[in-house]
Amino acid sequence: MTRKLLSWEALLLFILIVVVLINVNLSPFYLGLNNQINLFQLSIEKIIVALAMTLIIINAEIDLSVASVMGLAACTLAYLHAHEQPFVLSLAVSLLIGAAAGAFNGFWVAYAGLPSLVVTLAGLIGYRGLALVLLEDESIGGFPEWFNQVGQQGLMGSVPFSLLLFGLGVVVVWVVLQRSENGRYIYVIGNSADVARYSGVNVKRVKMALFVASGLVSALAGILLAARLGAVRGSTAQGFELDIITMVLLGGVSIFGGSGTLTGVVLSILIILNLRNGLSLVNISGNTQTGIIGLLLILSVLIPNWLASAQSWWARRQESAAQVSG
Amino acid sequence: MTEPILEMRGISKRFGTTQALADVSLALYPGEIHALLGENGAGKSTLIKVMTGIHRPDQGEVWLNGRSITINNPLEAQRHGIAAIHQEPMIFPDLNVAENIFIGHGNRGSIVRWRQMYREAADILARLDVKLDVRSSARGLTLAAQQVVEIAKALSLDVRVLIMDEPTASLSAHEVDQLFKLAKTLKANGVSILFISHRMEEVFSIADRVTVLRDGRFVSTHPASEVTPESAIRDMVGRHMDDFFAKTDKEPGDLLLSVRGLSKDNVFHDINFDVRAGEVVGFAGLVGSRRTDVALALFGIETADAGSVTLNGQPVTIRTPQQAVKLGLAYVTEDRRQLGLTMPMSITTNITLPTLHQYANRFGLVQQRAERQTAETFQQRLSIRTPDVDRPAGTLSGGNQQKVVLSKWLNTQPRLLILDEPTRGIDVGAKAEVHQIIDELAQQGMGIIMISSDLPEVLAMSDRIVVMREGRQMATLNRSEATQERVMAAAMGQTK
Numbered sequence: 111m112t113r114k115l116l117s118w119e120a121l122l123l124f125i126l127i128v129v130v131l132i133n134v135n136l137s138p139f140y141l142g143l144n145n146q147i148n149l150f151q152l153s154i155e156k157i158i159v160a161l162a163m164t165l166i167i168i169n170a171e172i173d174l175s176v177a178s179v180m181g182l183a184a185c186t187l188a189y190l191h192a193h194e195q196p197f198v199l200s201l202a203v204s205l206l207i208g209a210a211a212g213a214f215n216g217f218w219v220a221y222a223g224l225p226s227l228v229v230t231l232a233g234l235i236g237y238r239g240l241a242l243v244l245l246e247d248e249s250i251g252g253f254p255e256w257f258n259q260v261g262q263q264g265l266m267g268s269v270p271f272s273l274l275l276f277g278l279g280v281v282v283v284w285v286v287l288q289r290s291e292n293g294r295y296i297y298v299i300g301n302s303a304d305v306a307r308y309s310g311v312n313v314k315r316v317k318m319a320l321f322v323a324s325g326l327v328s329a330l331a332g333i334l335l336a337a338r339l340g341a342v343r344g345s346t347a348q349g350f351e352l353d354i355i356t357m358v359l360l361g362g363v364s365i366f367g368g369s370g371t372l373t374g375v376v377l378s379i380l381i382i383l384n385l386r387n388g389l390s391l392v393n394i395s396g397n398t399q400t401g402i403i404g405l406l407l408i409l410s411v412l413i414p415n416w417l418a419s420a421q422s423w424w425a426r427r428q429e430s431a432a433q434v435s436g
Numbered sequence: 437m438t439e440p441i442l443e444m445r446g447i448s449k450r451f452g453t454t455q456a457l458a459d460v461s462l463a464l465y466p467g468e469i470h471a472l473l474g475e476n477g478a479g480k481s482t483l484i485k486v487m488t489g490i491h492r493p494d495q496g497e498v499w500l501n502g503r504s505i506t507i508n509n510p511l512e513a514q515r516h517g518i519a520a521i522h523q524e525p526m527i528f529p530d531l532n533v534a535e536n537i538f539i540g541h542g543n544r545g546s547i548v549r550w551r552q553m554y555r556e557a558a559d560i561l562a563r564l565d566v567k568l569d570v571r572s573s574a575r576g577l578t579l580a581a582q583q584v585v586e587i588a589k590a591l592s593l594d595v596r597v598l599i600m601d602e603p604t605a606s607l608s609a610h611e612v613d614q615l616f617k618l619a620k621t622l623k624a625n626g627v628s629i630l631f632i633s634h635r636m637e638e639v640f641s642i643a644d645r646v647t648v649l650r651d652g653r654f655v656s657t658h659p660a661s662e663v664t665p666e667s668a669i670r671d672m673v674g675r676h677m678d679d680f681f682a683k684t685d686k687e688p689g690d691l692l693l694s695v696r697g698l699s700k701d702n703v704f705h706d707i708n709f710d711v712r713a714g715e716v717v718g719f720a721g722l723v724g725s726r727r728t729d730v731a732l733a734l735f736g737i738e739t740a741d742a743g744s745v746t747l748n749g750q751p752v753t754i755r756t757p758q759q760a761v762k763l764g765l766a767y768v769t770e771d772r773r774q775l776g777l778t779m780p781m782s783i784t785t786n787i788t789l790p791t792l793h794q795y796a797n798r799f800g801l802v803q804q805r806a807e808r809q810t811a812e813t814f815q816q817r818l819s820i821r822t823p824d825v826d827r828p829a830g831t832l833s834g835g836n837q838q839k840v841v842l843s844k845w846l847n848t849q850p851r852l853l854i855l856d857e858p859t860r861g862i863d864v865g866a867k868a869e870v871h872q873i874i875d876e877l878a879q880q881g882m883g884i885i886m887i888s889s890d891l892p893e894v895l896a897m898s899d900r901i902v903v904m905r906e907g908r909q910m911a912t913l914n915r916s917e918a919t920q921e922r923v924m925a926a927a928m929g930q931t932k
Contacts, residue, residue: 289804291796298789301778308737308775309789309844310761368780 118362118414122377129381133388140391147270149383151338154272155180155331156350157379160357161283162327164375166320167358168287170300170367171226173324175215175233177350178241180332183208185241187333188250188342197254205329211237212325213318220317234351242344251341261337275334284372292316300367356403357382360410381406439502440465441628442487442518442597447496449482453863456482459496460654462647464597464628469619471631471643471660475672475924476723476889479652480632484599487630488520489513514540517596519589523605525582527574533557534570537588560588564618580611587618598622599630604638605724605906616642634722636665636928648672665930666921673891673920682896683875689713691749692883693852695734698743703729704907707743709900711852711883716874718898719887720923725904727887728770731854734885735767736760747852761790766850768841770857770887772834776841779830783822784811786829787843814843818873835866842873852883859893871897891920903927 133140150157159176166173183204190200211233218229260271287293295316299306307313336342361378363370382403389399440463449457457479464470474480485491487498489507497504500516507513527536534557557570566584568577574585583603590598600619604612619629619642633639639646639660646663648655648671655671693711698704704726711717719727732738734745736754745752747763754760760767769775777786788795788807795807811825818839822832829840838858845853855874859867874897878884888894894901901918903911903926911926 285801289801291792291800291802294785294789294792294802298778298781298785301780302774304775305778306789307757308767308769310757310848311789312756312758368778 119371119374119377121413122360122362122374122381126377126381126384129384129388133384133391136388136391140387145387147273149387150276151270151272153379153383154275155335155338155347156354156357157276158279158334159324159328159331159350160354160375160379161279161372162324163354163358164283164361164363164370164372165287165296166226166324167355167363167365168300168367168370169296169317169320170303171219171317171320172230172355172365173212173215173226173233173321174230174351174355175211175237176324176328176331176354177347178234178237179208179211179325179328180335180347180350181241181344182211182237182244183329183332184336184342184346185244185344187336189244191253192250197257201333204333205326208329208332209322209326212322212328215325216318216321219321220314226321238344238348241346245342245344247344249341249343253337253340257337258340261334261339272334280372280376287372292319296320297368300369302368353382356407360407362410438465440499441501443499444483444487445497445499447483447486447493447498449486449491449493454861455652457486457493457652460649460652461496462654462657464630466596466626466628467623468644469623469629469631469642471633471639471646472649473632473639473646473668473672474649475891477651478649478672480649481601482652483649484520484601484630484632487513487518487597487599514593517594518599519593519595519597520599520601521583521586521590521603523602525579525586527577527582527585529575530573532571532573533568533577533585536574536585537570537592540589540593556592557588560591563591564588564621566618578611579606580608580614583607583615584618587622591622595627597628597630599632601632602634602724603631604633604635612638634724634928636668636930639668640665665925665928669921669924669928669930673924683716683899684879686714686879688715688899689881692747693734694746696744696746698730698733698740698745700729700733700738700740702907703738704733704904707902707904707909709902709909709912711885713851713881713883714878715899716878716884716886716897718894718901719885719904720889720891720894720901721904721927722889724906725927726907727904728856729907730904731767731856731885731887734760735765735854737767761848761850764849764851765854766790766845766848766852767854768845768856768858770860772837772841772861777829777837780828783815783820783825783827783829783832783840784808786840787811787814787825787847790844790848810847811843814839814847818843819869833863833866835862835869838862838866838870839873842870846877850882852885853877854885854887856887857889858886859888859890891923894923895920905929 139145159180163173163176186207187200187204190203191197215230215233218224219226287296295306295311298311299313299316303313332347335347339346357379358375359365360382361370361375363375385403386399389402442464444460444462447457447460460479460483462483472480482491486493489509489512492508498507499505505516507516528539531539534554537557537560538553554570561568561570564584564587568581568584574582577585587598603615607615623629631639631643643660645657646660646668647657648668650672690713691710692713695707695709698707707730709717721727729738733740734754736756736759739755745754752763754763773779784807788810792802795802797803808825814820815822815825820836820839820843822836829837832840858874859870862870874884874886886894886897895918899915901913901923902909903913903923905927910929913922
């Protein structure tokens, strides 16, 4: 029971409550609906990629190329639009490019057996390069009105589109991870790819599918980002990958794979959003905010270790006390 | 005779429930080559690890030059003049020969005197009568040359006892000759050599005395002149057969598997055998006999280069484990911890892993109730002792873990079950249970291949025994003609 109480998710919930309470004290407008919706809208693209990244990291891999794929998909869309292609076709091509970029990563990782850290680092550089080649130093906008609407306000009356998307993403990823056959394989492979292989699991297929999914979701996120910003340049979404990976790791997903829950990741996303918001309320600059989140990430690795050693110290003390009295 | 250099007196060492060494004594005299013989698991490795400070004995004493000493770690062993070289030399490929020789010298000051080091390294190699450039990189060296470097390293540390743990296993005949010449040079210099090998002819060509261990106990020490291969094998194998479950005799069914000329370059060569329904075919052999590689080639994890596999009269080429499972093959690995189970995940998850697809509905969602039912059925059938099948597999004892691995594969309803060391590292009670399960499965008509290094087990459970040695099939013995002596003689290359 004590273990349950000290679980990582419980700790995250506690941090979240503290952050929200401080923020409410700082500003009377904090809990207002507009502010909360704003929080999601400003980060929805990173959030949905973080959900896909959760699957990849549980599978004991990593995808550093996500932000570059976001940029590449957004630039492809802008490029085709600027060259007067039908808009829906352009959207489809952008998504396809994202999936292809993911498949390229997946091929080297799953079938050639290269480390994903290296492969997707190359992807980070290469896909960004392609995006810059496409748009050079131009900034392209002028998307159709309905497209911009998707990014900037609600589709369904008062429920904002981004919140809806977040909800949908969480449900899909939760079902995949906790209930589906493939989700089981993701955990098992993350724990031990050898055990999975010796059990007749098609490890390569699972890894390949995950990287394709990651590419596709990143492309979708890049398109959403284009819709929200209204214009795209070669550097769109640059550097997002670090925020995305932070969201996943702070959520208690082990960088070595095999463990972690979606609940933890959702809580960690909420903490990061609220923390950044609160820091903005007291006029702390964006760069300093990033530093503070970095600190939080280090603590997130340290605190469980401290708790574990405190627990074993306590157990030893109890034991020796029992020996003395007995 | 002179005083011994190193004396092990009454050494005992226990790991968990396994008594690895029980009251073993051994004396090494200056200028002798002493061979140590025993089956897998006889305690040879543990004894060496005690000598070199990797393990501390639970009981017993180590005497060096008439003084009782304790060796806490390999560095202390080195300071006492005790060094070991292994089948796979431990060299640093990016350093040159001289650097490798002097790697263990931490007391030569903080500045490297290259010229002096090269000169001393060359001196040592000259003493060994070996021509090797001390400035050349260690990367390109042959295995034999790497061993020479290891020996030179030991000499540079003024070695008095040199342990050679299967040094010849990967060497060519010519290289073995060179190594033996070197060993004799060391012997002439008063070094005492403990020599471990599974090759009888080598033991008899070089050893002065022979010690045999069995089941962690000392059996005999004799001058080599008084030992014959037959008498040594008799000492090695005489294990008790009593608490073993024997397979029930049964008329075998249809031909299930037929393997002809199966080969993989530099791994195994020309393997031929058949398995009928209801038959247990045992695979016996020593470490490095490559039995597991044959099994992995059948299961699609390794790929054979030549030969044919026929399953139920159909020729098959199995390239992946998925394919093997579909064809009705199952492979229970010898390495439960790394390859058999995911320890942090539940017993249920582990049992249903190869068959998970059958538990998914058409939306790809796993029906957890059905999964749990399967796990509980196997919990009863194989009496897996756990309060709850949702517990992590890692919480179980070794024997119960093995039953989970068995459940996982029985649930695939295989026609051919390959068991690799099915009772290694589990206690006596669980062992008997596993034997009974194997017998029941054979009665039900399953074909079983059982790789085991436990000789009495192979003899008691198998209808036929394939004996392998260094990738070659040395003998195929029927139940009636197989004895411990015959199997061990074939495993050690003493065919008649």
